[in-house]
Amino acid sequence: MTRLPTSGQKKYPTMNDVAAVVGVHPTTVSLALRSHPSIPLATRTRILNAVREIGYIRDPLLDAFNYHRCSKHTSKQSPSIAFVADSNSAPYFNGSAYHPFVYEGVRAVADPQHLSLEIFSLGNNGLTPNRLNTILTSRGITGILLSTFTLATKDIELDWGNFSTVKIESHHLLPQIDVVSNDQCQAARLCMRKLREAGYRRIGLATALDDETRLQDNFSSGVLVEQAELPAAECVPPLLFKRAEITEIATRIATWVKENDVDVIMTNWNEFFREATWLTAEGIRFPTNPPLHIPRDVAFASLDAPADRPQIAGIVQNHRLVGMRAMEHLEVLVKTYQRGAPKNPSGTYVPGYWRDGATAPKKVARRTRVQGATL
Structure with missing residues (x-):
């Protein structure tokens, strides 16, 4: 028969036992088991x-009790997370579909965890x-x-050893830390495959040089x-073009389209389409100057199809999910020190x-008569 432990016997070693063996306070043991940097x-x-030597394991019943107790406890002051960008990016944050969705995803994870977000813009004020x-x-952030x-902005000189940090895209930024990003390589590959299924053969990538540098050349990698x-x-x-006035870039693209x-x-x-209007006949x-008409003269597929332009075909990037994954990852790093x-x-x-769209309709094969035959 299995002997039940008497009242004077311990079922298993405790944290106090570990502390006694090492010669430290039980609080030190607790912090060490949580990898606390102190x-x-x-x-x-x-x-x-x-x-390992004495066979200490955490008490699952005590863990369950502590979880229940802590989940009912309302913290008087919510921990803060710093959301940092540079001042040069402010126009993109306020004027694009990308940044608000990323921030919305970050908030979707932070708010239920009672984490407050503080936005800092380097270079401002x-x-x-x-x-x-x-x-x-x-502030204890x-x-x-x-x-x-x-x-x-190529690097930021902070005391990184004091912080848990996750980077959202911006692969060029030092130091090299964990990064969460849209998969631009997958986006380019999927876009090309869908366009080929629709009958297109001469598919050309046009993007900014600084976008490729910031995103680790992932669009062009997918194309290659x-x-x-x-x-x-x-x-x-x-x-691959440098940033300039939209009309100047559009003219370069039109020349490239014709030459290739x-x-x-x-x-x-x-x-290119912020000021554009959808025309029933011409697209x-x-x-x-003179204008190209899409899709009459050339088709168009976006690698970041905007939600408010459903007529534009292309890849829908999940910016909100990028923000969520970044915040989830950061939360783990913070809690595990x-x-x-x-x-x-x-x-x-x-x-x-x-996403299908009118800017890249299925291509109808051209019908050309050659000596009575139709090609």
């Missing part, structure tokens, strides 16, 4: 060795990295979400992967999906 590595190692570092430290940064399986006659060289016999323009730039007028830049940064990539 406990030196050598002490933490001794505690973990003692845990004299906010330098040094001043930001002081503000975050004085240990979690940072780095949002969009232009190429003008797809082109590797295509005949050379169907491979269009990408057009492009069937369909594929781009993440929806700015969208591309802002060139993972501070500083990791030795091996990880990347989380959120895929997009295809």
